[in-house]
Amino acid sequence: MxxxxxxxxxxxxxxxxxxxxxxxxxxxxxxxxxxxxxxxxxxxxxxxxxxxxxxxxxxxxxxxxxxxxxxxxxxxxxxxxxxxxxxxxxxxxxxxxxxxxxxxxxxxxxxxxxxxxxxxxxxxxxxxxxxxxxxxxxxxxxxxxxxxxxxxxxxxxxxxxxxxxxxxxxxxxxxxxxxxxxxxxxxxxxxxxxxxxxxxxxxxxxxxxxxxxxxxxxxxxxxxxxxTDVEAAALSDFLPLSVPLTLVADMIELKLPWLAGYSRRVALLVQQAAQLAGLPDADQRSLARAALLHGIGRAAVSNTVWERKGKLGGADWEAIRLVPYWTARAGSRIEGIKKDAHLASHVYERLDGSGYFRSLDADTLGMPPRLLAAAAAYVALRAPRPWRAAHEQASTLALLEAQVTGGRLDRAAVDAVLAATEGRAAATTTSARLLLSAREIDVLQRISLGETNKEAARAMRISPSTVRTHVESIFRKLGCSTRAAATLRALTLGLI
The missing domain is CATH 1.10.3210.10 (Hypothetical protein af1432)
Structure with missing residues (x-):
């Protein structure tokens, strides 16, 4: 054969x-x-x-x-x-x-x-x-x-x-x-x-x-x-290439289709917020990279936990609290990544000490982790999850305000994040936009988030057979045969 x-x-x-x-x-x-x-x-x-x-x-x-x-x-x-x-x-x-x-x-x-x-x-x-x-x-x-x-x-x-x-x-x-x-x-x-x-x-x-x-x-x-065999562990140097860190983030998020593009959006938002907050260029760079790395530890937790619609149990929360720990551990093993991964592992810390995994508080959290926490919270609230619909802007603002007044998120950090959202625009390139039709991009957006043909058809008010036709066309144009591969390709091209 x-x-x-x-x-x-x-x-x-x-x-x-x-x-x-x-x-x-x-x-x-x-x-x-x-x-x-x-x-x-x-x-x-x-x-x-x-x-x-x-x-x-x-x-x-x-x-x-x-x-x-x-x-x-x-x-x-x-x-x-x-x-x-x-x-x-x-x-x-x-x-x-x-x-x-x-x-x-x-x-x-x-x-x-x-x-x-x-x-x-x-x-x-x-x-x-x-x-x-x-x-x-x-x-x-x-x-x-x-x-x-x-x-x-x-x-x-x-x-x-x-x-x-x-x-x-x-x-x-x-x-x-x-x-x-x-x-x-x-x-x-x-x-x-x-x-x-x-x-x-x-x-x-x-x-x-x-x-x-x-x-x-x-x-x-x-x-x-x-x-102890250092020589055997050394990677051959005949490929002196650099690789987009976004590819690592995209690979991580294929685990949960409804997360597709999440880390990219956090990275863009937190970098812009850091600029508005007057942070040095080095901090802006590290924050964007931390946003792309922060989901590493999510891979260690079963999908059944992440997609549970009811109340999470104690064992579930113990697994989730270790997510930033694994992110930090990953960074500590790879030369040149430790600083960014260390910052990434602060994404769930809160000013009142109620966050995880270190339970740090306002006395130890500087502006970079405060901005990262605020940006991640904003992007998460604005996106759908299996247990809830995406929040509208008004309810997002109300929920963030409650976190600020409750002493969990930083006022200045949230203000910078909200200011950054006002000037954001779609980043799809002209060449990528020409690759698929507007309707195909809409379909691709939905199936990349894990929707079935029937669910996408219901939301778009078209027939499932029409969705299937669009999916087949998307696969053909992107050179893919599975939805996961199409999602990865689409993220890379800036289509979603």
Whole structure:
């Protein structure tokens, strides 16, 4: 069977994708951030993908690959969960907990009942592979990396997803990455001896038995050397690229469709508010970047919590209170990101000490975190959520005023945010606007927020079949086959 391929989106240059001129990160930083978001989404330790990527690089070399093949394996391993936010809702529906359920799936500890629910997850695999492949293409990564990500769940025996490729039709990098992931995860969950036995049984099923035979004698030494082998951890420097930080924010928000574009809007608003408040350029830049980073920790919390329509329980709130903690932890692991991520982790702090996760108060919160909190609150209130409709401007102002008088939000910060909202305009470029019709953009806006064809049709007062026709046209024009990929592409182009 021939390997299945699809058209790739164009790579994004900072000039075309930049939000405000300061939103780029290095390739290594972007990949590190995406790896951590993936780990949190899959219920893994925050360094799991990084560790697996070092193993994958070694496995590629052991299999006879050159330095480029080793670097490709490392990159695919870092990004292999970059599509997992896009299908989180599907796994939450099937398993009741997308984070905990996928943790069990990777560790091979699913119950028989859970496994039965995953009998056919081809649509979820299609979403994941398309989005992760698109992310690689948008970052300008080598073709073998993109190709590997688009086929990352294929298996040697043809039982993989989404295309059922087998044998040599599966990219070799997929085998290197799958085996590395299993060594890292299964040894951690079951112990090395049991893990090696499980992996041996997967020979000529998930990956070639010959590859397993080459790797297993070295598994223990390689695992023991992961924390000290600096050379293996270094990212090859043949790709001196910068990547839009907006891409990281967009990937995070695919987890919850109703959040699409949220961090971008907060970033624009808080940067403008900081300018009006007279903050230095460095603070304006850091605030915009913090706004794009502040959702990292959200990946660690199950969709069932975020979308619960009733009152949240104590366990729910404990998980939510850790969201900014995970954001700060992610930043502390990636060189050059710590300062912005530290500021991002203050987004839910409040002047009266009632915020989280540090419970800071007015004595310790300076103007930057006060502005970030006010901007995030404003944007959230003006957007719909599963449990409520979007607030109109009047009710938004009233709710913000109540937060100010109650001593939770800062008066000057809220005033600056409100002043910034008065001069904001749509940023859709002319070229992007010509790509889709006005009606298609309206439809795209609705489906990007998670609405079904019927829900969009009802809101737009057109028939579901008309919506379906528009969706098909949108997919064709954007070169996508899933709604998640269309949302990611549309955000990048400034269409929504």
């Amino acid at each position: 021939d390997t299945v391929t699809q058209a790739s989106p164009p790579s994004l240059s900072p000039a075309s994708a930049s939000l405000h001129g300061h939103d780029t990160v290095t390739l290594a930083q972007a990949m590190g951030l995406l790896a951590i978001v993936g780990d949190l989404s899959m219920g893994q330790p925050i360094d799991a993908s990084e560790r697996a990527s070092r193993l994958a690089a070694r496995i590629a070399l052991a299999a006879g690959g050159n330095a480029a093949a080793s670097a490709h394996a490392r990159m695919v391993s870092q990004l292999r969960w970059s599509g997992c936010t896009a299908n989180a809702a599907g796994f939450a529906t099937l398993l009741g907990d997308d984070v905990g359920g996928r943790h069990a799936m990777l560790g091979r500890t699913l119950t028989a009942q859970q496994a039965a629910r995953l009998a056919d997850i081809t649509p979820l695999a299609e979403i994941h592979c398309e989005v992760s492949g698109d992310i690689a293409a948008m970052m300008g990564l080598p073709a073998p990396v993109e190709h590997g990500l688009r086929h990352v769940f294929e298996q040697y025996d043809g039982g993989g997803l989404p295309y059922g490729l087998q044998g040599d039709a599966v990219p070799a990098v997929v085998y290197h990455v799958a085996l590395a992931g299993d060594v890292e995860i299964l040894a951690r969950v079951h112990g090395l001896t049991a893990a090696l036995a499980m992996i041996t049984r997967l020979g000529d099923v998930k990956y070639p038995a010959a590859l397993v035979a080459q790797v297993l004698p070295h598994a223990q030494a390689w695992l023991e050397g992961l924390d």
